Structure formats: structure tokens, C-alpha cells
Amino acid sequence: MFSYQFKVTKENGLHIRVVATLIAKFQGILESHEKLKNVILEYREQKVPITHFYQIVSLKIKRGESVSIHCENPLTPCEQAEIAQLLQQQPDDGIQKEADRLLVENSLTFDVILKHILSGIIVVNKENRITFVNDEAQRLLGKQDRDLLNQKADEVIPDSHLAFILKSGKKEAAQRQQLGNRVIMTNRSPILLDDEIIGATAIFQDISTIEALSRELSETKKLQKELELVLQSVDDLMALSDVSGKLIFLNSAFMNLMEQERLNYHVRDIVGEDLWNEIHTQYVSRAKIVSFSRQATYIARVNPTMVDGEFRGTVIALLPIDDMKKLVEQLQMEKERTRYLERELSKHQLFDAAFNPLIGESSTFKDTISLANKVAKTDATVLITGESGTGKELVAKAIHGASSRKEKPFIRVNCAAIPPQLIESELFGHEKGAFTGAIQTRKGKFELANHGTIFLDEIGDLNFDLQAKILRVLQEKELERVGGYETISLDVRVIAATHQDLEQMVEKGTFREDLYYRLHVVPIHLPPLRKRLSDIPLLAEYFRIRYNDRLGKNINKYEAGFMEVLKNYQWPGNIRELQNMMERLLTLEDGDTLSITSLPDYIINPSQSSGKETKAAFAELIENLPIQMMEDYEKMIYTHVVQFYPSFNQIAQALGVTHKTVAAKVRKYHLTSLVGKKYQHH
Numbered sequence: 001m002f003s004y005q006f007k008v009t010k011e012n013g014l015h016i017r018v019v020a021t022l023i024a025k026f027q028g029i030l031e032s033h034e035k036l037k038n039v040i041l042e043y044r045e046q047k048v049p050i051t052h053f054y055q056i057v058s059l060k061i062k063r064g065e066s067v068s069i070h071c072e073n074p075l076t077p078c079e080q081a082e083i084a085q086l087l088q089q090q091p092d093d094g095i096q097k098e099a100d101r102l103l104v105e106n107s108l109t110f111d112v113i114l115k116h117i118l119s120g121i122i123v124v125n126k127e128n129r130i131t132f133v134n135d136e137a138q139r140l141l142g143k144q145d146r147d148l149l150n151q152k153a154d155e156v157i158p159d160s161h162l163a164f165i166l167k168s169g170k171k172e173a174a175q176r177q178q179l180g181n182r183v184i185m186t187n188r189s190p191i192l193l194d195d196e197i198i199g200a201t202a203i204f205q206d207i208s209t210i211e212a213l214s215r216e217l218s219e220t221k222k223l224q225k226e227l228e229l230v231l232q233s234v235d236d237l238m239a240l241s242d243v244s245g246k247l248i249f250l251n252s253a254f255m256n257l258m259e260q261e262r263l264n265y266h267v268r269d270i271v272g273e274d275l276w277n278e279i280h281t282q283y284v285s286r287a288k289i290v291s292f293s294r295q296a297t298y299i300a301r302v303n304p305t306m307v308d309g310e311f312r313g314t315v316i317a318l319l320p321i322d323d324m325k326k327l328v329e330q331l332q333m334e335k336e337r338t339r340y341l342e343r344e345l346s347k348h349q350l351f352d353a354a355f356n357p358l359i360g361e362s363s364t365f366k367d368t369i370s371l372a373n374k375v376a377k378t379d380a381t382v383l384i385t386g387e388s389g390t391g392k393e394l395v396a397k398a399i400h401g402a403s404s405r406k407e408k409p410f411i412r413v414n415c416a417a418i419p420p421q422l423i424e425s426e427l428f429g430h431e432k433g434a435f436t437g438a439i440q441t442r443k444g445k446f447e448l449a450n451h452g453t454i455f456l457d458e459i460g461d462l463n464f465d466l467q468a469k470i471l472r473v474l475q476e477k478e479l480e481r482v483g484g485y486e487t488i489s490l491d492v493r494v495i496a497a498t499h500q501d502l503e504q505m506v507e508k509g510t511f512r513e514d515l516y517y518r519l520h521v522v523p524i525h526l527p528p529l530r531k532r533l534s535d536i537p538l539l540a541e542y543f544r545i546r547y548n549d550r551l552g553k554n555i556n557k558y559e560a561g562f563m564e565v566l567k568n569y570q571w572p573g574n575i576r577e578l579q580n581m582m583e584r585l586l587t588l589e590d591g592d593t594l595s596i597t598s599l600p601d602y603i604i605n606p607s608q609s610s611g612k613e614t615k616a617a618f619a620e621l622i623e624n625l626p627i628q629m630m631e632d633y634e635k636m637i638y639t640h641v642v643q644f645y646p647s648f649n650q651i652a653q654a655l656g657v658t659h660k661t662v663a664a665k666v667r668k669y670h671l672t673s674l675v676g677k678k679y680q681h682h
């Protein structure tokens with residue numbers, strides 16, 4: 001290899017025209033292209049084949065710098081002088097200088113463009129060797145120019161496709177290609193000189209970000225559509241505002257409200273200036289009860305929308321309070337149902353199944369049932385006390401049902417309902433014959449109950465005589481029928497019940513003490529309903545389900561506050577009264593909700609219509625009245641009394657007058673509409 005050093009003294013250094021002339025000069029000297037390719041120009045340890053025009057230009061060799069040229073064959077002194085002269089500054093040639101200046105300027109401009117253009121550019125010569133590669137192409141390919149230049153394009157860039165372009169001479173536009181983890185878009189075209197293909201170029205761009213963005217955009221569009229659909233399909237009123245508070249999206253329910261109320265489309269007009277200020281300056285969620293002119297009331301909830309910590313608007317939801325109320329009612333209903341079912345379950349676990357029909361969860365009630373459950377397993381006599389309608393008979397039946405006698409008869413005797421002259425033969429039976437006047441022998445209730453249970457209801461209503469006879473049967477465990485001589489032995493379990501205070505009756509001498517103690521072996525007291533208020537919803541629910549089934553209805557809601565009203569009432573008729581009332585309500589209800597207004601007046605306003613209290617108030621009123629005409633008194637009395645009875649007959653009975661008189665007075669004082677207004681069924 002022969003090396004020659006030259007100093008560049010050209011004013012603009014080794015610029016574009018000089019390089020072109022230098023290459024042409026070597027072409028002239030060497031005559032063969034193969035030989036020419038082996039000529040190397042060296043500058044500051046960079047070696048570039050002399051044929052690489054653009055690369056040599058881009059070395060930007062300045063005036064005063066030196067270059068070496070290495071050739072396989074020696075240069076003659078003449079050739080060396082010609083080359084040295086080429087690189088030297090020539091005597092001033094004005095036109096040449098100006099042409100050079102233009103060339104340098106243009107070359108510099110292109111240089112800058114190619115360097116900074118956001119597309120990768122690769123140029124190959126007709127042998128598909130890379131002769132130019134810009135910075136962006138190096139970046140995208142992840143290679144440096146020294147690894148690319150002068151290399152076969154398809155060897156260093158798989159899928160470069162430039163060989164094909166060189167062959168076909170056809171352009172390829174906008175070809176999508178995967179380059180590592182990037183997606184690039186490439187334009188390829190041949191370089192033609194006088195219709196001859198002298199090279200090809202590929203210009204490509206990284207479109208990964210654009211693709212990602214467009215994917216994101218279409219995702220966002222999809223999300224927006226879905227969100228719109230969601231907002232339109234919810235029943236709540238939903239809206240979105242922009243940063244300034246202007247409503248930019250409203251679902252149709254919200255839109256209807258805005259139109260009806262003629263509101264401005266701004267958050268401020270929904271929740272007020274103060275709240276809006278807090279939301280958009282402090283980015284806090286706020287809720288407020290709002291009502292508009294049409295009296296609909298809503299819970300308005302406004303949440304700021306924050307994107308990357310930046311306030312971008314708000315989401316407004318209006319929830320109609322009525323709907324909330326309904327939800328609360330529904331919840332209450334479900335709670336009662338759960339309570340009822342839990343209770344049913346626990347009862348199965350704790351008490352004998354015979355006690356299942358007894359509803360109640362309050363501790364007073366549970367204690368009572370637990371005692372009854374225990375005593376059921378014995379033969380002990382039971383005395384059940386409690387106000388009318390508290391479930392005495394139900395408990396008596398349950399005790400029998402849970403006892404070993406459950407397969408034997410349960411015989412109920414209502415001591416108050418049988419005429420006194422019949423009760424003896426009713427209880428003990430009678431023999432046929434002249435003495436009794438009976439045509440047939442008949443067994444009494446005690447005998448019928450043999451081996452089973454006899455339930456002596458309203459035992460306080462038995463006369464003294466019979467009390468003694470019953471005592472005897474209980475003590476001796478045997479009886480004789482009326483008019484009979486045969487002694488019949490008995491194995492009967494006795495359960496007695498009364499709503500009266502037997503102890504007091506004993507004190508007054510109207511009930512036999514010995515019988516009282518005989519019955520009082522296991523006393524069971526059933527608390528009145530007003531002493532176990534917590535059981536009211538449970539019982540109401542139990543009766544609702546029961547009468548729904550019986551009446552084939554589907555009443556499954558209570559108006560909010562319904563249970564509170566029930567709990568506020570004293571229930572003098574206890575569970576029977578509650579049961580009857582529920583039956584009436586369910587019978588009359590056509591919808592699916594039990595409403596407060598469908599309840600009788602005396603339950604809704606117990607203080608105004610409670611019988612006892614009204615009577616007391618009435619007495620007080622009479623006492624404080626100035627003396628007045630008899631007729632005025634009469635009118636006052638009728639006005640008051642007719643309200644408490646449903647029929648003229650009962651009013652007549654209460655006042656000790658005839659039906660005819662009542663009818664006349666009611667007509668006289670125009671009281672028809674008041675009759676039975678405060679009547680309570682029990």
C-alpha cells in the first residue's frame with residue numbers, strides 16, 4: 001500500500017465540488033472502478049473509500065488540515081502534483097468562488113436537514129451497499145454508521161427490501177413493517193440516472209407512538225360510548241361538567257329535570273354557589289339535599305374528576321329522596337323477614353315443633369315459651385294468665401302438642417260461654433234417665449279428654465259450686481256423670497286459663513282459694529302486646545305472609561313509618577286485634593304496599609281516639625261543663641258514644657236505651673257519619 005499526504009489549502013476546505021473533482025481525478029488516473037474502490041482517504045484516523053462521495057464531504061475537512069491517501073499502486077510524481085494542486089487554493093476565480101460558496105451553502109443546508117429530519121434515510125448504491133445513513137436511521141436501526149456504511153443492505157438490515165427495488169426499479173409507498181418492538185412505515189424508491197438505476201433509498205418513520213395513540217383514541221371513544229350508555233341506562237340523574245362547571249353531558253333523566261325546572265346548565269345552579277366554589281377550588285366531593293320548584297327533593301352528590309392530579313370537571317348524581325325512602329322501606333321489610341326466618345329457625349332448634357305457631361322474639365315472650373316448653377314434658381297442671389288475645393289458647397294447644405299426650409284428645413271448654421245450667425253436664429256428662437230427663441247418656445268434656453288434655457278457658461267465670469266440683473275431679477282424678485252412680489277414673493292433664501286476676505278474686509271471695517292453689521302449680525303469664533313492642537313488626541310480617549297466601553295477594557311492602565305507627569298503639573285486643581287488623585288491611589289493599597293511611601284512625605292517632613282516654617277526657621269535660629240544657633248534654637253524650645260502637649244495637653246497649661231511641665237521636669243530631677268511627681275490633 002502506498003500512502004501520500006496532502007495539505008488542503010482550498011478556502012472552503014474539502015467541499016462538495018473539490019471531492020467530486022478528486023474522485024473524478026482518481027477515476028481518470030486508475031481507469032478501473034475496481035482499483036478505484038481500493039483507494040482510501042484517511043482523515044484523523046477515519047478511513048473512507050474514495051468512492052464514498054457523501055461520506056468524504058461529511059468529514060468537513062477544513063482549510064489547513066491534512067489528509068492521507070492510500071493506493072494499491074504507486075502514484076507518479078506528476079499524478080501526485082495534480083492531486084496536490086486540486087487541493088490547493090487557486091488564483092482568484094470570481095465565478096468559481098461564488099459557485100463553490102453556493103455549493104457549500106446548499107450542501108450544509110441538506111446536511112442539517114438530513115441530520116435533523118424525523119425520518120430515517122438510507123441510500124444504497126447499485127450494488128446495494130449502503131452509501132448514506134442519517135442519524136434517525138441509525139437510531140431506529142440501533143446501529144452506528146460505521147457498522148452500516150459500505151455494507152450490503154440486506155446483510156445488516158434484514159427486510160430492507162432495497163435489493164428488490166434495485167431490481168424492479170419500482171417505488172414502494174407506505175409499507176408497514178415491524179422493526180424490533182417498533183412499528184415503522186417505509187417509502188422506498190430507486191434512484192435513476194438517465195433511466196439507469198444507480199441506487200435506491202429507503203425513508204422510514206417510527207409510527208409506534210402514533211399507532212399507540214390511535215389505539216388509545218379508539219379505546220377512549222369506546223369507553224366514552226360505554227359510559228354514555230351506562231349513564232343513560234341508570235335511573236339516577238347523572239351529569240358531567242367541564243372545569244368551568246358547565247354541564248357538558250346529561251342523561252335523559254337529568255335533562256328532563258333541567259327542562260322542567262328551567263335551570264341553567266351549570267353545577268352552581270344545581271348545588272349553589274358556595275358548594276361549587278368548594279368543589280372546584282378544593283377538589284372535594286360534596287353532597288347536599290336540593291329541591292326545586294316542583295317540590296321533588298334529591299340528594300345531590302358532586303365529585304370532582306381528577307386526571308393525573310389535575311381537576312378536569314365534575315360528576316353530578318341526583319338521587320330522588322323518594323327512591324331512597326322506598327329503599328329504606330324495602331330494607332326494613334327484608335330485615336323483618338330475616339328476623340322472622342331467623343326466629344323460625346331458632347325455634348326449631350330450641351323449642352318443640354308444637355310451639356312453631358307462636359310468634360315472638362322478645363325476651364319476655366321467649367322466657368314464657370321456654371317455660372311452657374319445659375312444663376309440656378310433665379303432667380303438671382298449668383294456669384295460663386294474660387289479657388284477652390295474648391295467645392293463651394295457642395299456648396295451651398302447644399303444651400298439649402309438645403307433651404306425651406299429643407296423640408290423645410285436646411278438649412277446650414269455654415267456661416264463660418256455656419250457660420250455667422248446662423255446664424255441669426257439659427263438663428262431667430250425664431246418664432240418660434228420668435232423673436236427668438236426658439234421652440241419652442252423654443260423656444262430659446273431662447271424659448272426652450281422658451288420656452289427653454282438658455283446657456278450661458275463662459276458668460274465672462265458673463260459679464263457686466262448679467269450682468268445688470272441679471276441684472274434686474282434680475284431686476280425686478275421678479268423676480261421676482250427672483245422674484249417675486258409676487265412678488269413672490280419669491287420667492287428664494288440666495290446663496286452665498283466664499284473663500281475670502284470680503288472686504284478687506280469691507281475696508274478694510269469688511274464687512275458691514283451694515282451687516286456685518290446685519291450678520296455680522305452674523303459672524304461665526302471657527305478656528300483653530304493648531309490653532313486647534319489638535314483636536309487633538315480626539307478628540305483622542307473619543300475618544302479612546299468612547294473609548297474602550290465603551288471599552292470593554302479593555302485598556310485599558310497608559310504607560316507611562308503618563311499623564312505627566303500629567308500635568305506637570297500645571293494642572288493647574293484643575295479638576288478636578293485630579291479626580284482625582292485618583287481615584282487614586290485606587283484604588282491602590289493591591296495591592302492593594301497606595300504607596299508613598289505610599290504618600284505622602284510632603291506630604294512627606292513638607292519643608286522640610283511645611277509648612279509655614277519651615272516656616276519661618269526656619268525664620272531665622262533663623264535670624267542668626257549665627250547667628246547660630238537657631238537650632245539649634244529650635247531644636254531647638250521643639256524639640261521643642256513637643263513635644265507639646259500630647251498630648245502633650250496641651249503642652243502645654251501652655246507653656241502656658232502645659234501638660229505636662238511638663236511631664231517632666242519631667237522626668236528630670245528624671250523627672250518622674260518626675257512628676263507629678272509633679270502633680276497635682277485638
Ligand SMILES: Nc1ncnc2c1ncn2[C@@H]1O[C@H](COP(=O)(O)OP(=O)(O)OP(=O)(O)O)[C@@H](O)[C@H]1O
Nearest residue numbers: 357358359360387388389390391392393394575576
Ligand atoms: N304468639 C302468637 N303468634 C301468632 N299468633 C298468635 C300469637 N298469640 C296469639 N296469636 C293469635 O291471636 C289470636 C288470639 O289468640 P288466643 O285465642 O290464643 O288468645 P287468648 O289469650 O286465648 O284469647 P282469649 O282470652 O280472648 O280467649 C289467635 O288467632 C292466635 O292464633
